Amino acid sequence: MSSGFVPALTDRSAVDSAPLVLAAPPPTPPRPGIPWLASSVPIVGALGFWAITGSVFALWFALLGPLIAVAAVLDGARTARRVGRTAEEEAAVVRARIGVEVDERHAGERIVLRAKHPDVAGYLEHPEQTWRAVPDRATTIVIGSGDVPSAVRITGGGDDDAGLTRRAQTVARAPVVSRVGTGIAVVGPRLVADAVIRALVLQVAHARPPGSLAVVEPSESWMRALPHAETPAPVALTVGRAGEALAEADLVLVSARPGEALPPRCETVVFLVDAAEARVESGGETRRVTVEAVSVQQSEIIAAALASRAASLDADGPDAPAVALASLAVVRRGDRPDGLPVPIGIAGARRAEVDIVGDGPHAIVTGMTGSGKSELLVTWITALCTAYAPSVVSFLLVDFKGGTAFDALARLPHVTGVITDLDAAVARRAIQSLRAELRHREAELARAGVRDISEVDLPRLVVVIDEFAALRESHPELEALFTDLAARGRALGMHLVIGTQRAPGVLRENLLANCPLRLSLRVSDAHDSRAVVGSDDAALLPGGARGRGMAVVRRAGDARAERVRIAVTDPTDIASAAGAGGDATRRPWLPALPSSIPLDRLGPPGDGAVILGLVDEPDRQRQGPLAIADRSLLIVGGAHSGKSTALRTLAAQVPESSRLWVGPDAEAAWDTLGAGVPPPPGTTVFVDDLDALAGRLPGEYGRVAAEELERWIRGAGDLRIRVFVAAQRLTGAAGRLADLFSRRLVLGTPSRSEHVAAGGDGADYLPDRPPGRGWVGRRQVQVATTDADAGPAGHAGSPxxxxxxxxxxxxxxxxxxxxxxxxxxxxxxxxxxxxxxxxxxxxxxxxxxxxxxxxxxxxxxxxxxxxxxxxxxxxxxxxxxxxxxxxxxxxxxxxxxxxxxxxxxxxxxxxxxxxxxxxxxxxxxxx
Missing domain, CATH: 3.40.50 (Rossmann fold)
Structure with a gap:
C-alpha cells in the first residue's frame, strides 16, 4: 500500500463546481485631448470683429479660446474619475457576493468531506457510518483537520481579487486524508502521542468491520475489548512504541518521542507541535493539521460500543432462520434449584439464557407494537414450565392488551390464573391479592425462622404483565403495590416480568432500579433503548418481519448488551410443558364473591352486632361475614340495587319488639318521627327510601321529621338505639344527614358520577353489579338475603x-x-x-x-x-x-x-x- 495525501474531492459532482465569475477590471480611461478647433473659433471671431470695427477691445474675445481648452481638459479628467469610481464600487459588490458564496461552498465541501472521511468524533455523531462500505474509506485515514484544496474556481477579476481567488482554492478545517500505507508514526510527548494513536486506531476500527481487520497482540485493555481483537482477517493492525518489537502486521501505528528512531515502514509521520497542532509528512508532502486525541476512558467506552454492535450483528441476518424452542433442548431440572436459568433463543452460535432469579429478581421487556414482545414472554414462560415443576415456580399472567396472548398457557399446571382487562373487577381483585401473598410468604418465612425462600418449600411466583402502561392507566393505585413487590420480592420468591412498549414515562425510577434484567425488542427511539439496555442497540434493530423476535438482552453483570434471536413457541411446546408432570399450584387469591349469599350461611354475629353480608378482602386473601356493630349505617344505591333487601336482612336479626320501621308511607313516618319522642333503648330504627320520604313530607313536616331523625342519629349512643337508613340519592335531608352515619354501604348506581356522589371511590365503580353488591369503605360486600318477613308492618291508619x-x-x-x-x-x-x-x-x-x-x-x-x-x-x-x-x-x-x-x-x-x-x-x- 502506497502513502501520500489523498485529493480532497475526487468526485466534484458532490458539490457545486460551476466557476464563480468576478467582474472584469474597468479599462483605464484615455487622457482627454485639447479641443483645438473649439479653442480657435473665439480667436478667429475676435480678429474678425477687430477688422470690422477697428476696436481694439474686440481682441479681448480671443482670450476665450485658451480658456475653453483648459476647461474641456479639466472636465474630461473629472468624468474619467467618476466612471472609475463607479466601476470599482460595482466590482466590490460582486467581490463581496462571491466571497459569501465561496464560504458557503466551502462549508458544503467540508460537510461532504467529513461525511466521506469521518474521524472518531464523526463516527460517534453519525453511528450509522460505522462499518459502512464507502469507496476508499478502508484504505485511507484522517490524520487531522486543516487546509485542503477546494473544488471552487473563480474566473475574471483583477489584481484586487487575487486574495479572494487564493482563498477560494483552499478549504479550511477540513479532513486531511492520507493513504494508510504500511505504517504511521506519531512523534511527540508520550501522553499526547499515545492519545493521537488511540484516535487513529479507533478510526480504523470504525472504518473496517470485524472480519476485515484484525488487531493483533493488543497491548491495552481497551484494544482487547475491540471486536477486531485477535480475530482472523485479511488485514492485520498492530500498535506499539518506537524501540519495541512489533508484531507482523499489514499496518503499524507507532508512538515515538522526539529523537527516537522510527521504523522504516512508517511512511507517514506526524510531528506534534503542541497538544493539538502537528506537521504531517507523507509521500514527500508536508501539511499542517489539528490532530484528534482520545483518552483511555473514552477509548474503553467506544471500544465497548463497537463490541456491542458486533455482538448484535452476530445473531442478525436477512436470511437468518427462525429458532424453534424445541431446538434449544430445554430439559426438566432439579426440584430445588438455586436459580431459574432457561434458554430463550440464540446469540450467535450459542444458546442465550436468562435467569429471573440470578439475573433479576425482576425483569423489564420493552418493544414497540409488532416487535414480538408477547411471543418473547410466551417463550420464556413455556421454557420455565418445561424446565421446572409447579412446586418450583408458578405464574400469574396479566394481559392488559385486550388480546389472547396467554390463553394457550392457561392449561399449564404452573399457571395460577390468566387475568385480562376484559373483566376489570376480577383483574383488580386478583392483583390486589398479591398484597396478601406477600404477607403469606412473610409469615411462612417467619414460621420457619429463615430469611429467604430458598430455605423453605415454597414455589417462586412470577407475575408477568403484558402492557404495564395500560394496567397503570386503568388502576393507578396499583403502582404502589408493584413498587412494594419489586422492593421485597427477592427474599419472598416473588418476581415481576414487566412488559411495556417503552420504559421512560411509564416505569418510575424506584421500580426500574429493582429490575436489573432488561430485554428490549425494537423500539422507535434511541432514548428508550438507552433507558433500558444502556445503548442505542434496540433502536437499531431492523424493522418489519426481519426484525421480529430480535431482542437486545442486558443482565446486571453484562459489560454490554447482546443481541438475541428469540425462539418461537408452538402448541406442541406448550403441550410438552403441560405433560411434564406436577400438581397444579396454589392459587394466590380466593374466588369472587357469589351473586347471592343466604344469611344463615354466615353464622351468628355475636356481641349484639348484625351481619350485613359477605365481605371480600383480597389483600388479605380472606372472605367472611361483615358484622355491623356501629350505631348507624347509611345504605345508598339506585333502583333495584338491594337497599330494601339490606334493611330486611338487618331487621331479621333484630327481635320484632325492638324494630321500629319508618317506611315509605308518609303518614306512618310522621306518626313515628313527628311525635318528638325518641325510641326506647334497645330499639333499632329502619328508614327506607329516606330521600323519597323527605319529598313526600312537604315544607315544615319534612324539616321537623329530618331534625328528629338527626337527633336520633347524633344521640344513638346515649339513647342506646341503632339507626339504619337507606336512600337512593344523597339529596335534601339525605344529603344533609349523610356525614352523621358511622358506616356507609354504597350499592349499585346508574353511573360512575352517582357512585362518587354516593360516597364511593371512582376506581371501585362497577357498571354491572348484581343486586346487593356494594362497597363498605374500599371493601366489597355481597349483602346477605333472608326469607324471614322482617319488613315494616302495616300502618294502623287513621280512625x-x-x-x-x-x-x-x-x-x-x-x-x-x-x-x-x-x-x-x-x-x-x-x-x-x-x-x-x-x-x-x-x-x-x-x-x-x-x-x-x-x-x-x-x-x-x-x-x-x-x-x-x-x-x-x-x-x-x-x-x-x-x-x-x-x-x-x-x-x-x-x-x-x-x-x-x-x-x-x-x-x-x-x-x-x-x-x-x-x-x-x-x-x-x-x-
Whole structure:
C-alpha cells in the first residue's frame, strides 16, 4: 500500500463546481485631448470683429479660446474619475457576493468531506457510518483537520481579487486524508502521542468491520475489548512504541518521542507541535493539521460500543432462520434449584439464557407494537414450565392488551390464573391479592425462622404483565403495590416480568432500579433503548418481519448488551410443558364473591352486632361475614340495587319488639318521627327510601321529621338505639344527614358520577353489579338475603269519622264525592255557613254539619268561634295552609295526605287528631 495525501474531492459532482465569475477590471480611461478647433473659433471671431470695427477691445474675445481648452481638459479628467469610481464600487459588490458564496461552498465541501472521511468524533455523531462500505474509506485515514484544496474556481477579476481567488482554492478545517500505507508514526510527548494513536486506531476500527481487520497482540485493555481483537482477517493492525518489537502486521501505528528512531515502514509521520497542532509528512508532502486525541476512558467506552454492535450483528441476518424452542433442548431440572436459568433463543452460535432469579429478581421487556414482545414472554414462560415443576415456580399472567396472548398457557399446571382487562373487577381483585401473598410468604418465612425462600418449600411466583402502561392507566393505585413487590420480592420468591412498549414515562425510577434484567425488542427511539439496555442497540434493530423476535438482552453483570434471536413457541411446546408432570399450584387469591349469599350461611354475629353480608378482602386473601356493630349505617344505591333487601336482612336479626320501621308511607313516618319522642333503648330504627320520604313530607313536616331523625342519629349512643337508613340519592335531608352515619354501604348506581356522589371511590365503580353488591369503605360486600318477613308492618291508619250528636263545623273547599249525601241519608242536617245563622243545639240526638270553605268561615268569626269552643271542628287535609288561622292552634297537626278523605278533628281541650271521613272510605279511600 502506497502513502501520500489523498485529493480532497475526487468526485466534484458532490458539490457545486460551476466557476464563480468576478467582474472584469474597468479599462483605464484615455487622457482627454485639447479641443483645438473649439479653442480657435473665439480667436478667429475676435480678429474678425477687430477688422470690422477697428476696436481694439474686440481682441479681448480671443482670450476665450485658451480658456475653453483648459476647461474641456479639466472636465474630461473629472468624468474619467467618476466612471472609475463607479466601476470599482460595482466590482466590490460582486467581490463581496462571491466571497459569501465561496464560504458557503466551502462549508458544503467540508460537510461532504467529513461525511466521506469521518474521524472518531464523526463516527460517534453519525453511528450509522460505522462499518459502512464507502469507496476508499478502508484504505485511507484522517490524520487531522486543516487546509485542503477546494473544488471552487473563480474566473475574471483583477489584481484586487487575487486574495479572494487564493482563498477560494483552499478549504479550511477540513479532513486531511492520507493513504494508510504500511505504517504511521506519531512523534511527540508520550501522553499526547499515545492519545493521537488511540484516535487513529479507533478510526480504523470504525472504518473496517470485524472480519476485515484484525488487531493483533493488543497491548491495552481497551484494544482487547475491540471486536477486531485477535480475530482472523485479511488485514492485520498492530500498535506499539518506537524501540519495541512489533508484531507482523499489514499496518503499524507507532508512538515515538522526539529523537527516537522510527521504523522504516512508517511512511507517514506526524510531528506534534503542541497538544493539538502537528506537521504531517507523507509521500514527500508536508501539511499542517489539528490532530484528534482520545483518552483511555473514552477509548474503553467506544471500544465497548463497537463490541456491542458486533455482538448484535452476530445473531442478525436477512436470511437468518427462525429458532424453534424445541431446538434449544430445554430439559426438566432439579426440584430445588438455586436459580431459574432457561434458554430463550440464540446469540450467535450459542444458546442465550436468562435467569429471573440470578439475573433479576425482576425483569423489564420493552418493544414497540409488532416487535414480538408477547411471543418473547410466551417463550420464556413455556421454557420455565418445561424446565421446572409447579412446586418450583408458578405464574400469574396479566394481559392488559385486550388480546389472547396467554390463553394457550392457561392449561399449564404452573399457571395460577390468566387475568385480562376484559373483566376489570376480577383483574383488580386478583392483583390486589398479591398484597396478601406477600404477607403469606412473610409469615411462612417467619414460621420457619429463615430469611429467604430458598430455605423453605415454597414455589417462586412470577407475575408477568403484558402492557404495564395500560394496567397503570386503568388502576393507578396499583403502582404502589408493584413498587412494594419489586422492593421485597427477592427474599419472598416473588418476581415481576414487566412488559411495556417503552420504559421512560411509564416505569418510575424506584421500580426500574429493582429490575436489573432488561430485554428490549425494537423500539422507535434511541432514548428508550438507552433507558433500558444502556445503548442505542434496540433502536437499531431492523424493522418489519426481519426484525421480529430480535431482542437486545442486558443482565446486571453484562459489560454490554447482546443481541438475541428469540425462539418461537408452538402448541406442541406448550403441550410438552403441560405433560411434564406436577400438581397444579396454589392459587394466590380466593374466588369472587357469589351473586347471592343466604344469611344463615354466615353464622351468628355475636356481641349484639348484625351481619350485613359477605365481605371480600383480597389483600388479605380472606372472605367472611361483615358484622355491623356501629350505631348507624347509611345504605345508598339506585333502583333495584338491594337497599330494601339490606334493611330486611338487618331487621331479621333484630327481635320484632325492638324494630321500629319508618317506611315509605308518609303518614306512618310522621306518626313515628313527628311525635318528638325518641325510641326506647334497645330499639333499632329502619328508614327506607329516606330521600323519597323527605319529598313526600312537604315544607315544615319534612324539616321537623329530618331534625328528629338527626337527633336520633347524633344521640344513638346515649339513647342506646341503632339507626339504619337507606336512600337512593344523597339529596335534601339525605344529603344533609349523610356525614352523621358511622358506616356507609354504597350499592349499585346508574353511573360512575352517582357512585362518587354516593360516597364511593371512582376506581371501585362497577357498571354491572348484581343486586346487593356494594362497597363498605374500599371493601366489597355481597349483602346477605333472608326469607324471614322482617319488613315494616302495616300502618294502623287513621280512625274513620262521621258526624256525631250535636253541631259540627266542616271546613272544606270541595267535599269528597258522595260524603254529604251519605250524611243526609243517615239523618244529618247539612247546612252551609251563610245559612246557618246562630246555631243552637239541635234536638237531643240530632246532628248538624255546617259546611263552608276557609274564606267563608273566616267571614263568620262568631259562628267559627262558637263551634270551635263548644263543638267539633273538622278541617279537610287540603286546607292545611289555613289550619292555624281557623283553629288558633300554633302546633303542627299530624300530617295528612290531601285528597284521600283525610281531615283533622279539633275539639276544645283535646289533642288534634287525623281522621278519615267515613263516606270517603266507602267511595274508595283508604286509611
Amino acid at each position: 274513620a269519622w262521621e258526624p256525631g250528636p250535636g253541631v259540627t263545623g266542616y271546613v272544606v273547599r270541595r267535599p269528597p264525592a258522595g260524603v254529604l249525601e251519605r250524611w243526609e241519608r243517615t239523618g244529618v242536617r247539612v247546612r252551609d255557613v251563610d245559612g246557618a245563622g246562630d246555631v243552637a243545639a239541635p234536638e237531643p240526638g240530632g246532628r248538624v254539619v255546617v259546611v263552608g270553605d276557609p274564606e267563608v268561615w273566616l267571614g263568620h268569626p262568631r259562628l267559627l268561634a262558637g263551634i270551635r269552643n263548644a263543638h267539633a271542628l273538622v278541617l279537610d287535609a287540603a286546607c292545611a295552609a289555613d289550619v292555624r288561622l281557623l283553629t288558633g292552634d300554633r302546633d303542627l297537626p299530624p300530617f295528612a295526605v290531601p285528597g284521600r278523605g283525610r281531615a283533622w278533628e279539633y275539639r276544645a281541650g283535646c289533642r288534634v287528631r287525623r281522621v278519615v271521613l267515613a263516606g270517603a272510605l266507602e267511595d274508595g279511600g283508604d286509611a
